[in-house]
Amino acid sequence: MSFLDIQEVRKAYGAQLVVHEFNLPIAQGEFVSFLGPSGCGKTTMLRMVAGFETPSAGRIRIGDEDVTHLRPNQRNIGMVFQAYALFPNMTVAQNVAFGLKIAGKPKAEIDARVAEMLGIIKLPQLGARYPYQLSGGQQQRVALARALAPKPKVLLLDEPLSALDAKIRVSLRDEIRSLQRALGITTIFVTHDQEEALSISDRIVVMNEGRIEQVGTPFEVYNFPRTRFVASFVGTLNLLRGKVLDAASGRIEVDGQQIFAGRGIADLKTGEIRSAALRPEAVTLAATSSADRNVMHGTIDEVHFLGAVIRIRVRFKDNLISLDTFNNPNIPPPVRGSAATVSFAREDVMVLEGAEAA
Amino acid sequence: MKTSRLGAWIAVIIGALYFLVPLAATVEFSLKKRRGEYSFDAYAVVLQDPRFLQSFSYSISVAIATIVVGVLIAVPTAYVIRLRLPQLRPFVEFVTLLPLVIPAIVIVFGYLRLYNSSSWLPFTSSARATDLLLVFGYATLALPYMYRSVDTGLRAIDVKTLTEAAESLGASWWTILFRVILPNVRVAVLSGAFLTFAIVIGEFTLASLLNRPAFGPYLQNIGANRAYEPSALAIIAFIVTWACMGLIQVIGRGARGSSAGTR
Ligand SMILES: Nc1ncnc2c1ncn2[C@@H]1O[C@H](COP(=O)(O)OP(=O)(O)O)[C@@H](O)[C@H]1O
Ligand SMILES: [Mg+2]
Numbered sequence: 001m002s003f004l005d006i007q008e009v010r011k012a013y014g015a016q017l018v019v020h021e022f023n024l025p026i027a028q029g030e031f032v033s034f035l036g037p038s039g040c041g042k043t044t045m046l047r048m049v050a051g052f053e054t055p056s057a058g059r060i061r062i063g064d065e066d067v068t069h070l071r072p073n074q075r076n077i078g079m080v081f082q083a084y085a086l087f088p089n090m091t092v093a094q095n096v097a098f099g100l101k102i103a104g105k106p107k108a109e110i111d112a113r114v115a116e117m118l119g120i121i122k123l124p125q126l127g128a129r130y131p132y133q134l135s136g137g138q139q140q141r142v143a144l145a146r147a148l149a150p151k152p153k154v155l156l157l158d159e160p161l162s163a164l165d166a167k168i169r170v171s172l173r174d175e176i177r178s179l180q181r182a183l184g185i186t187t188i189f190v191t192h193d194q195e196e197a198l199s200i201s202d203r204i205v206v207m208n209e210g211r212i213e214q215v216g217t218p219f220e221v222y223n224f225p226r227t228r229f230v231a232s233f234v235g236t237l238n239l240l241r242g243k244v245l246d247a248a249s250g251r252i253e254v255d256g257q258q259i260f261a262g263r264g265i266a267d268l269k270t271g272e273i274r275s276a277a278l279r280p281e282a283v284t285l286a287a288t289s290s291a292d293r294n295v296m297h298g299t300i301d302e303v304h305f306l307g308a309v310i311r312i313r314v315r316f317k318d319n320l321i322s323l324d325t326f327n328n329p330n331i332p333p334p335v336r337g338s339a340a341t342v343s344f345a346r347e348d349v350m351v352l353e354g355a356e357a358a
Numbered sequence: 359m360k361t362s363r364l365g366a367w368i369a370v371i372i373g374a375l376y377f378l379v380p381l382a383a384t385v386e387f388s389l390k391k392r393r394g395e396y397s398f399d400a401y402a403v404v405l406q407d408p409r410f411l412q413s414f415s416y417s418i419s420v421a422i423a424t425i426v427v428g429v430l431i432a433v434p435t436a437y438v439i440r441l442r443l444p445q446l447r448p449f450v451e452f453v454t455l456l457p458l459v460i461p462a463i464v465i466v467f468g469y470l471r472l473y474n475s476s477s478w479l480p481f482t483s484s485a486r487a488t489d490l491l492l493v494f495g496y497a498t499l500a501l502p503y504m505y506r507s508v509d510t511g512l513r514a515i516d517v518k519t520l521t522e523a524a525e526s527l528g529a530s531w532w533t534i535l536f537r538v539i540l541p542n543v544r545v546a547v548l549s550g551a552f553l554t555f556a557i558v559i560g561e562f563t564l565a566s567l568l569n570r571p572a573f574g575p576y577l578q579n580i581g582a583n584r585a586y587e588p589s590a591l592a593i594i595a596f597i598v599t600w601a602c603m604g605l606i607q608v609i610g611r612g613a614r615g616s617s618a619g620t621r
Contacts, residue, residue: 071531072522079526080517081522085516085520089544099528102529146527147527156526
């Protein structure tokens with residue numbers, strides 16, 4: 001049975017529905033990310049789990065307890081905010097001790113736990129410092145220690161890395177994940193950064209306009225996006241728009257050229273306009289023709305030299321395909337405007353849900 | 359450019375003279391009790407008068423009580439308004455400004471009507487109860503200063519997120535208010551407290567009409583009956599008030615250094 005269960009939760013502010021029918025069972029010890037663009041309702045959903053907002057409908061269960069209407073201070077959750085939110089008047093050690101003090105733990109136990117937590121976040125020497133004497137990354141680690149010190153049932157993080165610079169973001173991300181694994185704590189992590197979600201999560205909940213678009217492992221969500229939104233939001237992705245010529249075989253006409261789609265073709269109807277997703281790494285800049293590969297002809301539109309990788313954009317008529325090749329010093333990259341032939345496997349062309357207007 | 363600079367200087371000098379000349383004259387006059395030479399005789403008389411010490415210490419106790427009442431009213435109110443009821447802000451700000459608009463004499467006559475010895479709440483029937491009424495009256499007079507400085511202090515911290523962080527760690531409202539919010543607006547509360555102190559020490563109307571032995575009425579009484587001593591008293595009161603203001607500056611500067619990184 002799931003440990004944390006969100007059942008048919010909705011949230012409306014006045015007439016505006018911010019979260020629609022949210023259903024999500026989360027297993028004990030699982031690391032789940034809410035991923036979506038700004039304003040899609042991630043924070044609102046997280047705050048309902050935390051108890052800062054009350055659902056307009058639905059239930060939330062943690063362990064055996066229905067917490068839907070419990071106050072936040074009775075839910076036994078740990079929360080980490082984007083803005084760190086350390087108590088400015090307290091030292092690092094006092095911040096970490098705060099929840100334990102509230103819980104009325106004996107002083108010896110508090111001291112031991114604080115020392116343990118400061119060791120875990122690798123700041124054992126900084127207990128006597130004040131928050132303003134720490135860097136952003138250190139402050140966020142203290143906030144993490146403060147949230148985890150009272151051994152909460154669930155850890156909730158709302159864009160905890162967004163205020164940090166790129167390098168620290170990556171290292172702290174890995175630290176959060178290994179800490180979470182070590183403690184085995186059930187975790188919800190909110191982010192708008194797809195790379196962050198892909199790298200850190202057991203499962204990703206992709207959200208858009210208050211709805212769940214797709215739930216899956218990073219592998220599933222990245223490789224098998226179910227909707228156009230997921231396809232475009234998660235990863236860099238090529239979208240090919242075309243007319244279905246033959247629903248049964250998945251034959252589609254894109255800018256006057258015929259290709260076959262290998263996945264998502266069950267509900268195709270001949271004659272309708274559909275979009276298909278294609279990952280840049282699935283495309284080769286050469287006509288490797290074999291029975292299960294598609295070949296398309298176009299012109300080189302743009303060449304981005306990224307170091308180890310060269311990203312090349314090929315234009316057909318209306319559609320574009322980006323593809324990545326490894327930098328090879330012996331082979332100069334293609335020239336803009338020159339003709340190009342690309343090929344990709346049928347299996348890598350995934351038709352997305354929903355017909356479109358012509 | 360040059361003429362405007364000159365104009366500014368002239369304005370500053372006129373302003374300074376406007377304040378300093380009467381002050382200097384008062385100081386000078388207060389030193390002239392002994393004929394033909396300057397002396398501190400008037401000050402000696404004042405400081406030896408037992409009523410000076412009584413009224414001054416009475417006013418200090420009332421001031422401290424007023425500060426406590428003011429903090430207990432202003433901090434939770436400003437906090438809740440900021441956190442939960444921002445739509446009430448304009449209204450509450452208007453209310454806190456009322457004591458500046460309504461003269462103290464109006465307040466005290468209102469009190470006397472409401473709380474006279476034959477009323478429901480006969481505050482004026484005993485000296486202790488009248489002291490209480492005086493404290494509440496002063497808390498009202500000082501409210502604009504106390505509320506505004508607390509509100510400014512709250513603006514400097516992220517009230518909402520700090521509250522939520524504390525709440526998620528299990529803290530109750532009282533704990534949040536006294537262990538998280540109040541310590542972080544300490545400086546603002548102190549500056550409100552000193553302004554309150556300065557107001558209460560010199561106040562005359564309320565204390566006189568409620569017939570309490572405060573410093574203000576004592577000052578007035580001496581002024582009506584003596585020549586040099588009132589000047590000495592005025593200077594003492596002036597120094598005490600300015601010492602309070604200076605203390606605000608010092609404490610404010612000390613604390614600014616230690617909270618620089620929290621904005
Ligand atoms: N207290 C509120 N009152 C009214 N609307 C709100 C409130 N909180 C959030 N919203 C709206 O709900 C939507 C989702 O917000 P949010 O959950 O913060 O999105 P996200 O965290 O994904 O960026 C936004 O359109 C936002 O304007
Ligand atoms: Mg958000």
